[in-house]
Amino acid sequence: MSRFLSGEAARLAPYTPGEQPQDQQYIKLNTNESPFPPAPKVIKAISRAELLKLNLYSDPACGQLVDAIAKRYEMQRSNVITGNGSDEILGFAFRAFCGEGKGVAYADITYGFYRAQTALFGLDATVIPLREDFTLNVDDYMDFPGTIVIANPNAPTGMAVPRPEIQRLLEADPDRVVIVDEAYVDFGAESCVPMIYRYDNLLVVQTMSKSRSLAGGRVGYALGSPELISALNRVKYSFNPYNVNRLSLIAGAAAVEDEAYFQKCTGAIQGNREWTVRELERLGFTVLPSQANFVFAKSDRISGGDLYRKLKENGILVRWWADSGRIQDFVRITIGSLEQMVALVDEVSRLLDDL
Amino acid sequence: MSRFLSGEAARLAPYTPGEQPQDQQYIKLNTNESPFPPAPKVIKAISRAELLKLNLYSDPACGQLVDAIAKRYEMQRSNVITGNGSDEILGFAFRAFCGEGKGVAYADITYGFYRAQTALFGLDATVIPLREDFTLNVDDYMDFPGTIVIANPNAPTGMAVPRPEIQRLLEADPDRVVIVDEAYVDFGAESCVPMIYRYDNLLVVQTMSKSRSLAGGRVGYALGSPELISALNRVKYSFNPYNVNRLSLIAGAAAVEDEAYFQKCTGAIQGNREWTVRELERLGFTVLPSQANFVFAKSDRISGGDLYRKLKENGILVRWWADSGRIQDFVRITIGSLEQMVALVDEVSRLLDDL
Numbered sequence: 001m002s003r004f005l006s007g008e009a010a011r012l013a014p015y016t017p018g019e020q021p022q023d024q025q026y027i028k029l030n031t032n033e034s035p036f037p038p039a040p041k042v043i044k045a046i047s048r049a050e051l052l053k054l055n056l057y058s059d060p061a062c063g064q065l066v067d068a069i070a071k072r073y074e075m076q077r078s079n080v081i082t083g084n085g086s087d088e089i090l091g092f093a094f095r096a097f098c099g100e101g102k103g104v105a106y107a108d109i110t111y112g113f114y115r116a117q118t119a120l121f122g123l124d125a126t127v128i129p130l131r132e133d134f135t136l137n138v139d140d141y142m143d144f145p146g147t148i149v150i151a152n153p154n155a156p157t158g159m160a161v162p163r164p165e166i167q168r169l170l171e172a173d174p175d176r177v178v179i180v181d182e183a184y185v186d187f188g189a190e191s192c193v194p195m196i197y198r199y200d201n202l203l204v205v206q207t208m209s210k211s212r213s214l215a216g217g218r219v220g221y222a223l224g225s226p227e228l229i230s231a232l233n234r235v236k237y238s239f240n241p242y243n244v245n246r247l248s249l250i251a252g253a254a255a256v257e258d259e260a261y262f263q264k265c266t267g268a269i270q271g272n273r274e275w276t277v278r279e280l281e282r283l284g285f286t287v288l289p290s291q292a293n294f295v296f297a298k299s300d301r302i303s304g305g306d307l308y309r310k311l312k313e314n315g316i317l318v319r320w321w322a323d324s325g326r327i328q329d330f331v332r333i334t335i336g337s338l339e340q341m342v343a344l345v346d347e348v349s350r351l352l353d354d355l
Numbered sequence: 356m357s358r359f360l361s362g363e364a365a366r367l368a369p370y371t372p373g374e375q376p377q378d379q380q381y382i383k384l385n386t387n388e389s390p391f392p393p394a395p396k397v398i399k400a401i402s403r404a405e406l407l408k409l410n411l412y413s414d415p416a417c418g419q420l421v422d423a424i425a426k427r428y429e430m431q432r433s434n435v436i437t438g439n440g441s442d443e444i445l446g447f448a449f450r451a452f453c454g455e456g457k458g459v460a461y462a463d464i465t466y467g468f469y470r471a472q473t474a475l476f477g478l479d480a481t482v483i484p485l486r487e488d489f490t491l492n493v494d495d496y497m498d499f500p501g502t503i504v505i506a507n508p509n510a511p512t513g514m515a516v517p518r519p520e521i522q523r524l525l526e527a528d529p530d531r532v533v534i535v536d537e538a539y540v541d542f543g544a545e546s547c548v549p550m551i552y553r554y555d556n557l558l559v560v561q562t563m564s565k566s567r568s569l570a571g572g573r574v575g576y577a578l579g580s581p582e583l584i585s586a587l588n589r590v591k592y593s594f595n596p597y598n599v600n601r602l603s604l605i606a607g608a609a610a611v612e613d614e615a616y617f618q619k620c621t622g623a624i625q626g627n628r629e630w631t632v633r634e635l636e637r638l639g640f641t642v643l644p645s646q647a648n649f650v651f652a653k654s655d656r657i658s659g660g661d662l663y664r665k666l667k668e669n670g671i672l673v674r675w676w677a678d679s680g681r682i683q684d685f686v687r688i689t690i691g692s693l694e695q696m697v698a699l700v701d702e703v704s705r706l707l708d709d710l
Binding site: 003239 | 357358359360361362363364367368369370371372375377383386388389390391392393397398401403406407408409410411412413414415416418439440442443446450451452453454455456457471472474475476530532556564568569570571572573582583585586588589590591592593594595596597598599600601602603606
């Protein structure tokens with residue numbers, strides 16, 4: 001460990017993102033990107049005139065983007081904050097709502113980044129195991145006195161908690177913040193956004209990285225009561241006031257305004273998901289019931305690690321977590337285009353035949 | 356204060372950025388942007404083909420941008436980290452190198468954001484007054500046991516500490532990190548970058564917001580020993596692994612490769628600065644000796660607040676800090692195009708005549 005590190009920095013638990021090979025030779029089904037390009041409106045909006053204004057700072061209040069999101073979700077400007085990806089928004093939320101006397105609770109199997117942020121802010125974390133079948137039992141959280149974070153649908157399982165269950169958590173303690181991370185909500189799950197007007201302790205975090213084809217643009221946002229949003233802005237202005245660049249502001253606003261394209265893309269992904277699930281089950285896989293743009297699957301005939309490695313050798317990247325206990329034999333497969341899914345299923349089938 | 360806030364969040368000291376009116380009607384000399392558009396290479400690099408790839412994540416290692424910066428400064432990839440503006444990089448550095456048992460020291464009059472980040476990470480700050488003439492006395496820092504942050508040239512004064520003075524600090528305690536924030540170094544001051552190979556405790560932070568006309572692209576970076584850069588990456592991967600978006604990676608790399616344009620722009624700003632200083636002095640102003648793309652000036656005939664307000668009423672924005680003690684009667688004026696500076700001087704002259 002470097003002699004220059006602070007004690008806090010020495011205790012960090014940095015996140016390892018999925019592989020992002022820069023040579024682009026793989027069929028990339030490992031980081032839940034959309035297989036579709038951004039909306040035509042996005043391409044059009046990033047004009048030469050806008051590029052020529054890059055010498056000027058972006059709007060720190062992110063007005064144009066905040067307004068577009070507020071309009072789409074039928075909320076007010078004061079209900080929205082935008083960030084450099086939803087990871088940044090999650091960071092703001094962990095700092096705003098957790099700390100001394102306020103711990104944080106999340107599932108044992110969920111988005112791994114929560115752990116990194118817990119270490120970043122030196123938080124007291126309560127990790128609550130999912131049930132054997134990977135469902136989340138909200139009763140396990142009912143008496144937790146700190147802040148609750150639920151990825152819904154969950155990653156990497158793809159499984160969703162029904163909205164009335166979240167509602168029970170919100171009502172059990174109105175002074176407790178519940179953060180619902182809806183990164184994957186647009187592929188068939190039920191969003192908690194409509195409950196925001198009723199519960200001022202509900203923060204919903206979303207991203208344009210998956211359903212809006214803007215992973216490379218880094219646009220995340222949260223919707224919540226003005227009180228919660230104002231708390232997040234307090235952190236933002238302490239960390240990075242100009243947190244969203246000009247082109248991402250424009251791209252994000254255009255993406256959220258292109259509803260038809262959004263519906264078309266998310267619909268196609270759901271169709272491709274149903275097809276993939278059927279095919280994997282036909283090949284003997286156990287596939288968890290996913291409402292996300294990925295599936296979490298395992299076979300009794302090949303270990304998770306072997307499947308991951310053999311697919312990679314054959315040009316297909318999926319995500320696998322080594323030393324991960326009860327999910328060790330699963331791989332997470334992003335739902336891409338139908339061509340990509342056909343290639344995946346063909347390759348898996350061939351690998352199983354060769355065993 | 357909201358009942359939802361953590362104790363840490365309640366103690367934050369959010370930064371107030373300079374006004375960024377979204378209607379663009381002002382001659383904007385208040386946030387040190389470049390008056391020139393980004394380099395022609397930048398405009399060309401953000402092609403339609405690149406926009407169509409926004410559905411894919413950016414490279415978390417920021418390889419293309421890191422390599423371009425390393426090449427420009429004749430360093431290795433391991434000497435460079437890039438961020439979502441230099442504010443983010445400063446945040447990483449405050450977390451990496453300050454904390455329990457390691458306080459931070461900076462000047463009483465300097466970039467106000469250091470204070471916000473000190474509060475964000477709950478740091479023990481030692482604020483050391485500049486001399487009466489606004490020069491920084493490095494002897495005041497010589498025995499400080501924590502991390503030292505020096506904006507060089509300083510903001511809002513524009514005054515620079517000579518490199519041998521920084522060198523004395525680096526040598527006095529090789530286990531102490533010295534962060535030199537060179538946001539404004541490209542307008543005539545002496546950079547500490549050439550000392551990086553000699554001192555592994557030196558971190559130089561730079562930005563593309565001023566001299567490279569990319570304020571709206573949010574591209575900052577730090578140069579330092581592999582040990583320091585690795586510590587910063589530890590924080591980055593705990594906070595936001597995909598911290599720079601695809602288009603900013605491309606824009607930043609193109610900007611740093613367009614050396615001729617960079618030289619032309621920074622040369623023009625220095626010429627306009629000399630002209631502006633002469634004219635303001637002719638009007639009786641005291642102007643601190645600036646090596647930045649702004650000047651810090653005051654007149655005995657009009658208060659800082661009045662000058663700021665009257666200029667704003669007449670369509671010119673400059674920066675003024677209310678309740679700021681000994682700098683209360685100064686305004687900070689960004690050096691823009693010659694046309695903008697002529698408009699400023701004409702307006703100031705008219706205001707003084709009207710007194």
